[in-house]
Amino acid sequence: MNSQWTRREVLRAGAVALGAAAASPISNAMMHGGASGGGWGGEDWYPLPVPDEVPANLPYLDCAPALVNLGDGQSRRVLAYNGQFPGPTWVARTGDTVTTTLRNGLASPTITHWHGLLVDFANDGGPLLEIEPGESYAYSFPIVQRAGLNFYHPHPHMLTGEQVCLGLAGAFIVRDSEEDALGLPSGPYEVPLILRDASFDSAGNLLYNPTMSGFKGKFPIVNGTLKPMLNVDRGVYRFRVLNGANARPFRLAMSNGMAMTIIGNDGGLLPSPVTVTEVLLGMGERLDVLVDFRSLSTAQSITLRCLDARWDLVKFVGSGQAGVSYSPPSVLSNIAALSGPAQPTRTFTFDGMSRINGQQYDPNRLDFTVPFGVTERWRFKTGGNAPHPVHVHGAHFKVVSRTGGRGRLYGWEGGWKDTVLLGDRETVDVLIRFEAYRGAYVIHCHQLEHESMGMMQNFRVV
Numbered sequence: 001m002n003s004q005w006t007r008r009e010v011l012r013a014g015a016v017a018l019g020a021a022a023a024s025p026i027s028n029a030m031m032h033g034g035a036s037g038g039g040w041g042g043e044d045w046y047p048l049p050v051p052d053e054v055p056a057n058l059p060y061l062d063c064a065p066a067l068v069n070l071g072d073g074q075s076r077r078v079l080a081y082n083g084q085f086p087g088p089t090w091v092a093r094t095g096d097t098v099t100t101t102l103r104n105g106l107a108s109p110t111i112t113h114w115h116g117l118l119v120d121f122a123n124d125g126g127p128l129l130e131i132e133p134g135e136s137y138a139y140s141f142p143i144v145q146r147a148g149l150n151f152y153h154p155h156p157h158m159l160t161g162e163q164v165c166l167g168l169a170g171a172f173i174v175r176d177s178e179e180d181a182l183g184l185p186s187g188p189y190e191v192p193l194i195l196r197d198a199s200f201d202s203a204g205n206l207l208y209n210p211t212m213s214g215f216k217g218k219f220p221i222v223n224g225t226l227k228p229m230l231n232v233d234r235g236v237y238r239f240r241v242l243n244g245a246n247a248r249p250f251r252l253a254m255s256n257g258m259a260m261t262i263i264g265n266d267g268g269l270l271p272s273p274v275t276v277t278e279v280l281l282g283m284g285e286r287l288d289v290l291v292d293f294r295s296l297s298t299a300q301s302i303t304l305r306c307l308d309a310r311w312d313l314v315k316f317v318g319s320g321q322a323g324v325s326y327s328p329p330s331v332l333s334n335i336a337a338l339s340g341p342a343q344p345t346r347t348f349t350f351d352g353m354s355r356i357n358g359q360q361y362d363p364n365r366l367d368f369t370v371p372f373g374v375t376e377r378w379r380f381k382t383g384g385n386a387p388h389p390v391h392v393h394g395a396h397f398k399v400v401s402r403t404g405g406r407g408r409l410y411g412w413e414g415g416w417k418d419t420v421l422l423g424d425r426e427t428v429d430v431l432i433r434f435e436a437y438r439g440a441y442v443i444h445c446h447q448l449e450h451e452s453m454g455m456m457q458n459f460r461v462v
């Protein structure tokens with residue numbers, strides 16, 4: 001074990017805070033539980049910000065400590081992409097070429113992975129490509145997939161959980177003509193909601209203090225703001241929802257029980273809209289959701305909640321202004337069928353908190369090879385310590401069955417996925433075919449403490 005590994009294990013073993021350089025007393029609301037920490041309700045709400053948008057060609061993507069305001073006016077220390085928390089939202093189209101240079105202004109190795117984007121090994125930002133402090137890494141890749149919401153975040157060996165928790169994460173939106181043709185709500189009526197949780201040290205800075213069940217923050221944060229509120233017009237909104245938490249699934253519902261219409265997930269549009277009153281979103285998963293506020297009267301408010309944490313995530317307040325009407329068509333996208341083997345080609349058991357098929361990740365070990373262009377059936381199983389959101393780099397997949405545990409698939413798990421939630425005692429089968437690139441990729445648990453502790457394997461598409 002070299003000294004770098006030893007240092008990482010030390011980092012991993014204890015709480016990591018970002019120092020007291022920006023010392024400012026934590027607010028009374030925080031110290032006394034406020035509304036965010038203790039359940040429904042609350043007093044102070046702050047405007048929901050929307051991250052800045054950047055194009056495919058961005059000269060630099062800087063990772064560095066920064067001071068940010070989470071809405072309550074305090075200056076708090078985080079790790080940020082280009083000084084922003086969350087990082088800027090990339091917006092690009094199918095066929096565009098993404099170019100940027102990542103610059104590591106952190107005190108530890110990092111690399112940025114484009115979760116959900118189909119890119120070659122050199123651009124995938126996996127743990128084999130990490131760079132040291134002060135180094136940079138040039139990315140250049142075409143967008144070869146359809147529209148959808150993706151997720152960029154660090155992926156260095158054993159440090160992903162810490163760096164994401166301390167603030168490095170952002171959204172990457174791909175658009176295409178198929179999506180354009182639907183005429184979905186846009187402009188102010190299309191709003192990203194990047195969900196996560198957070199804890200703070202005594203100076204109010206972001207704190208990484210995972211426990212045996214992973215990092216569970218005391219407060220929800222949406223788009224980098226505590227207790228955000230959004231004034232909404234009487235119309236339909238399109239929310240692009242990303243679960244950017246380390247270890248917390250969100251069970252989403254509106255406070256008045258109203259329906260939400262899910263039109264897309266990790267891999268873009270669903271075949272057809274799915275109407276729900278609640279939806280469980282695992283770490284790393286995304287949703288494209290329409291919410292109809294046409295019946296919300298002026299100054300009336302409802303919230304988007306996490307039922308499990310008993311948190312109000314975002315408060316929506318009726319503006320009284322007219323918005324847009326929108327009803328999705330019954331067919332959103334013609335998604336080609338994918339047929340494959342009836343029996344599993346490979347089985348992956350997610351064991352304990354740090355192993356797949358009994359082994360912890362070794363960056364120097366190749367765990368398996370996959371033939372290019374061949375449809376395989378992969379089976380994911382676990383004996384416990386779930387939820388394990390299983391994420392595969394290099395291809396999207398179709399979820400075909402879930403047995404044990406919840407014992408069913410959900411409508412929002414249709415279409416194409418890159419992350420699927422594996423619950424206790426569950427067995428989930430997916431059909432997957434690597435047809436974008438040959439090369440080295442990883443499969444891992446997106447409970448980021450599990451990943452950082454070794455619940456990951458290397459494979460090569462050949």
Ligand SMILES: [Cu+2]
Nearest residue numbers: 388445447450
């Ligand atoms: Cu896991």
